[in-house]
Amino acid sequence: MPIYLTETLRYVVVRGSRETPLPHPSKEIKVFRRTKIAATIVAMATATALVGPAAVAAPQPPRPVGYVDQFMSGTPSPLAAFNWKQRAIDYDSFAYNWNQPGAHRTIYADTTHNNMTTDSYKMPSYYGDLRIDGTTATDGNQEALGQLASVVGASLVGVNKANQGGYNYVDMSRTFFHPSLGIALNGSRPDVNGGADSWWYTTLANSLYMMLGDQYPTSNNMTTIQTSIADKYYAAVVALGGANANFDGQGFNFNTMTRYAGVRNEGGDGATGTAAILLWAYSRFGDPKYLQGAKWSLDYLERSNGRLYYEILPVLAPYLAARMNAQFGTNYDVGRLFNGILDVNPVRPTWGSMRGQWGGYDVGGLQGQIIDNYGPGSGGYGFAMNTFAASFLAPTVKYDTRFANSVGKYMLHMSNASRFYYPDQLPAANQGDGSRWINAPEKVLAYEGLREEFNGTRPMATSDVTRFGYGGGDSDLGLYGSAWVGFLGATVADTNVANVRRVDLNALDFYGDKGLPRYLYYNPNNVAASIQVTVPTASSVYDAVSDTLLSSSVTGTTTIVVPPGSSRVIVLGAANGSLTRSGGKTFINGATVSYRSGAPDLAYGQPVTASSTTNGNVAANLTDGTTARRWESQTADPQWVTVELPNTSTVNRVVMRWEVASAKAFNVQVSPDNATWTNVYTTTNGPGGTQTVTFNPVTAKFLRVLMTQRNTGWAYSMFDLEVYNDNLAASAPTSASSTTNGNLSSYLTDANLSTRWESQTTDPQSVTIDLGSQQTVGRVVTRWEVASAKSYQIRVSPDNVNWTTVYTTTAGAGGIQNNAFTPVSGRYVKVDMTQRNTVYAYSIYDLEVYGQ
Structure with missing residues (x-):
């Protein structure tokens, strides 16, 4: 039975160009058009009652992410089906087997009673890790980054870790929480420096503990532990400056409550993890100070332009920002946070997302070192832990559907490339351990990483055991990275269409509203894809991308048609429910099914002209929604850029995202006709960076930035120019x-x-x-x-x-x-x-x- 969607938005992305350290493919121009798409929903088990056209809010235009558009083709190759949920279950069964049939043990009793009065357990970071598996092994060498992650990950795919084979692994995880310090640490041994050696190690342990509390809220001492962690992290934000908190540095000493500068900047991991801890604590306990602390932490990322990806935690930043925007009315730049993760960044210039092919294998989406300068071999080096953790990009779309296409494409590529971490997915010649594990029980363990090249072989599954002798074992398999597979297994599943994945948007939204099932389906093909969806109980079917009710009641197996190059975010609501809209949200019987985050950027996708351009950095790059490209002028004064707004619009805020070559003196001007101009903002001391200017609301059809003096000896250059109307009443009932x-x-x-x-x-x-x-x-x-x-x-x-x-x-x-x-x-x-x-x-x- 056909259901016709009203004015569903399609788009074709064609890219501009900018200079980057890495080669980009050829670019095109972005074109938007509206088209009516026929979506067929066939109820194969129970007849479907259809409804007439509902009032449809204007869909939010897709927001591209530069890395995804530039480095990911439509469909990765070689493509294969893979049951990630089953792999996560199989990993847990293998790793938590006290009668291990494999070559090495994976779990041991820990009777030291570190931080608790009862026995705990310990697991090696590597398979055969001599620090735990050898004759000289000692207690306390287990790491929260693997062991806690394995408990959370298995729970995500349905394993009850509070009662598994007679063991309560949730309670035994208390060995990582240090009561004298008030927080968790990556190890269980007595604290010596208040966790200051690393923002990411320490904050990851506490973030994992907060996730565990969502899954087992009534576990022994869980409320006390979580409250202690949240209070200490809030106090840390206050100590770092509160509203002006500065997370720069290697870590934070929770004994002295002082920042540790160290030798590297892990502040992005510290701020993102702190925001997660405090936002989740607010959602559980309701103390407003936690929400304030989460905001101060994300404000630090916003001030830093979001490019602070040192190790792992910043992959949560887009999701956290989108959730804050949708639920609390903030206005964080989610797109910039995406680009700060997926592209190269200043705090660790070789760290980010892999791109292209290695020896015929598409590896786009793997996380790690884009350029590896350590040890034998060359090229990039992706890590299983970091890659599986990138599944946290998925719930971003729950709160901001503008990123549905980019996240859908990323998850398709990342989940396919992640197969290559496993022994049963690569030829023996491409594995550091050869054929040893291909048909062995250990095939459910991932190699620690995948290298672009090693001794002439591309790619090569390997580890830091081979490179640096970590753990001293005889295997390249990494239990700590494998432990994160449940995060991917809970998020991604195959569908009946080979290159379309179902992405669960609730799975990693800890402490979020998970009452209604929500799934993202991205279609990379140039023809429509018919996706079979199982609806276990009678439900309405709603698409959050187009803000459209597709059906009032469906039961059984249903077919959802996803247009070419587009996405659906399917939400299953109450059958025959009432669709209403209020305050930027859409509801079915009072349950939220979609959000419209923040004021729309009126300049997005709009025509732009400039006084001059150079080096192929055209004016259209200013309104393409990504900071992966930029406009650049000639080296002369004055220069200007003008954006034509979609209608005569009210505007009161302009955001300029300058490249280093910024303007010291400039005017923001508006015009009804592109001829008569009125100044609404003037400065002679522009600081560059991300600059937001506000002014009394005015109506305009054209907006111009007139630049008269430069901050450098170079030309003027700007990544993005955004125009807003911060009208709280926009689209309100x-x-x-x-x-x-x-x-x-x-x-x-x-x-x-x-x-x-x-x-x-x-x-x-x-x-x-x-x-x-x-x-x-x-x-x-x-x-x-x-x-x-x-x-x-x-x-x-x-x-x-x-x-x-x-x-x-x-x-x-x-x-x-x-x-x-x-x-x-x-x-x-x-x-x-x-x-x-x-x-x-x-x-x-x-x-x-x-x-x-």
Whole structure:
């Protein structure tokens, strides 16, 4: 039975160019068009009741991620099906077998009672690791990064680690929590430096403990442990500067509560992990200080432009930022955080995501050293642990569907390339241990890493045991990396279409709302893909990408059609449920099925012109949504760039993401016709970097940045130019005392000055806007038609019942009224009109609400 989607957005990405340290493929131009896509949903087990067209909100345009677009083809090669969930279950069965049938033991009793009064257990980091498996092995050498991850990962795929074969591995994990310090550490031995030796080792252990608490909230001492961890990390953020927290450095001493500068900058791992710990703690315990600490931590990444990927934890940053944006109204640049992970970065210039082919194997998405300068061999070196952890990119799409295509493509490539870590997925000649494990029980263990080249062989599965002698064992298999396979196994599954993966968007959203199943399906093909989806109980079917209800009730096996080069985010809601929208969210029977995060970038995908360009760095790169490309001028003053906005729009904020070659003196200007210009912002001391400028709301069709003095001897260069209207009322629900002539109250918040609300011809009249949640309100802009109000009041309410008057006038002049007042908190904003300026009704084009 066909269901027709209304105005589903398709797009073709064609890239611009910019200079980078690595070669890029040829580029094209981005083109957007709207097309009606027929989506067929066939209920094969139970007949489907279909509904008519629902009111559809404007879909959010896709937001490309530069690395994904540039270095990942449509379908990876060689492609093969792989059951990641089963591999995770098989790993757990092998590693947690106390009667190990393999060559080496994988689990031992630990009777030292470190940090606890009962026995625990220990596992080696490498298969055959002599630090635990040898005759001189000692207790305390187990690592949380592998052992805790193995408990969390197995739990993600359905293994009950609190009662497995008579063992409670959750409780025994307390050996990593140090009560005297108040946090967990990577090891169980007595603390000597307060965890200061490494941000990433220490904070990863505590992040894993918070994940474990989501899975086993009633486990022994879990609440006490989690509260202690959260309190210590909040105190650390305060000690680092609170709102201006500086995480730079190698680590943090939780004994002295001081930052340790060290010899490297792991601050990105520290800040991201801290944000995760505190956001999850807020979700569990509700203490607002945790939410504030999470924000301060992400603010550090935003100030640092997000390019602080030292080891592992920054792969959570896009997800955390998207969740904060959707749930708490922040405005973090999720796209920049993606690029900070997937591309090269300044704190560890050789660290990021692999690209291209190694010896005929597509390796895009593997995480590690893009260029490896240590030990024998050459080229890149991907690590299993870091790659499996990148599954945390998936839940980003739950909160920001603009990244559905990029994340879908990444997860397809990463999950396929991750197979090559395993002995049963590569020829013996491409393995450091040869054919030893191909048909052995150990085939469920991953090699620690995959090297681009080793002694002329490309690629080569290997480890740091071979390179540096770590662990002193006789195997390249890494238990610590293998331990993370459950994160991928819980997230990715094959479908009936060979190159389409089902990506579970709830699996890694710890402490999130997981009440409704949510799955991402990305289709890399140039023809539509028909995906069979199992719906176990009667459910409605909703696509969050197009914000469309596809069916009111489905049961059994259903076919979802995914258009070519596009994505669906399928949410299964209540059968025959009511679809409503409020405050940037869409609901089915009150359960959230999609978010619209933050104000849209009005410049995204829009035409741009410039006074000059050079080196192929064209002006179109300014509005392509990625910092992987840039505009560059000639080396002369003045220079300018102009963006044409989609309509005559209200704007009040501009974000300029400068390359090093920034402007010291510049003006931001607006124009209705690209001829007459008005200055809205001027500076002679521009600092470069990411620069945000705000000004009173103005209407414009064109926006220009006029640059008159440079900060360097080079030309001007900018990665992105973004334009916003931070109107809290945008697309918000409205109501009115009356309407007439088809001029509805909903037109007040549609950002379209060609539509208007019109009342009946009586006094008084009123209009009310529901902001969706409590907001700080400090200014209301009323864009009157000729039929304006002479006397009116602006009121704010928390509940649509109790009102506070914040502005009153008896001399309203019509036109555009910009009414500012002392900021107050409220959810509802109402304009009460009591006297007209004309004999006609009241009529308003747009009603805008701002925080200040």
